[in-house]
Amino acid sequence: MRVVIAMPRMSTDPEPTVAQSKYIESLARAGAGMRWVELSDPEQAVQDALTCDGLLLPGGGDMDPKFYGQARIPACGEPNLLRDAAEPLLLRAFLAADKPVLGICRGIQVMNAVLGGDLYQDIKPFEHLPHNGHWAKVHTVTVRRGTLLSRILGQDTVLVNSQHHQAVDRVAPGFTLAALSEDGIVEAIEKPDARFCLGVQWHPEWLSDADPAMQGLFDAFVNACSK
Secondary structure, eight states: OOEEEEEEEOSSSSSOHHHHHHHHHHHHHHEEEEEOOOOOHHHHHHHHHTTEEEEEEEEHHHHOOGGGGGOOOOTTTOOHHHHHHHHHHHHHHHHHHTEEEEEHHHHHHHHHTTTTOOSOOOOOTTSSSSOSSEEEEEEEEEEEETTTHHHHOOSSSSEEEEEOOOOEOOOTTTEEEEEEEEEEEEEEEEESSSSEEEEEOGGGGTTTTOOOOHHHHHHHHHHHHHO
């Protein structure tokens, strides 16, 4: 079965960037097609997206801290107004429809902030591992046994890349902590009562062509979309 994935457009350029292509390639290997969703009209974006079978919330810039009740600090990036307006609506709509959701980097942060958790606006003061500026594998993540993520990866630890300076702080109600970095930073959360709702802090799309475990995240997501 061919699955179409709704993914918010990250650029007005009709040609995908290298980063966008990584998502497209990973989904294609899992047997899924992909549809961009224009975000200029958030309500219309939701209607268009719900014609698809799953939602991928991709990486990107920082979310406005107002979503989790904090004032913006200087280290927090400028918000993306289009994504900040549309992605919470998309997430809630897909969860209400019990359609699968996969969040990557910014995506996990959006999931957590929208559903009642909060974020560290900048992890630099307390990180003990390199978490930003690394597209290649750079640190280990410990996966909690019995989680969806554990079943997908089939491993207790995985070596991942890292490209973020923000992270989940207080996990949102209804979510389960699924993985931690060696220095205690949240690397994955999931929603056990959802059909499929998983967020990871690293970028598996940059690793999936050579790492079956990372491709397995996309395979599991697309498989959930086809049921």
